[in-house]
Amino acid sequence: MYASGDFVGKNSELLVCKLEDGIVYRYGQSMIMFHGDPLMSRVNEIIDHVVEAGIYNFWISLNMDALKSKSRKIAIVHPTDEYYSFNLYHMQLAFLILLTGWCLSALSIIVELLYN
Numbered sequence: 001m002y003a004s005g006d007f008v009g010k011n012s013e014l015l016v017c018k019l020e021d022g023i024v025y026r027y028g029q030s031m032i033m034f035h036g037d038p039l040m041s042r043v044n045e046i047i048d049h050v051v052e053a054g055i056y057n058f059w060i061s062l063n064m065d066a067l068k069s070k071s072r073k074i075a076i077v078h079p080t081d082e083y084y085s086f087n088l089y090h091m092q093l094a095f096l097i098l099l100t101g102w103c104l105s106a107l108s109i110i111v112e113l114l115y116n
Helices: 040-053 055-071 092-115
Strands: none
């Protein structure tokens, strides 16, 4: 809901009060199975594997990214307990500075060798 801009006001303030344990979300996703169904253990096993592998979180993040791009609102809400994927793309500037330093040091060594 934050991604779609429903819980964010005009000045990017929260429109929902937070609970101590977190925010309660209601989803319309459910699956009905009869008690004693022979496939119950297999379905539980598949659900466990999907959740443990992080596929469910990946699906949710894809939906949130799509909602963010559709809503065109910016929410300044960053939960501190959320995992943030820090990858090489974020380090691009640091590697560029490192490469520039290596090139300058190699150039200075070449100039010293040629000057002496």
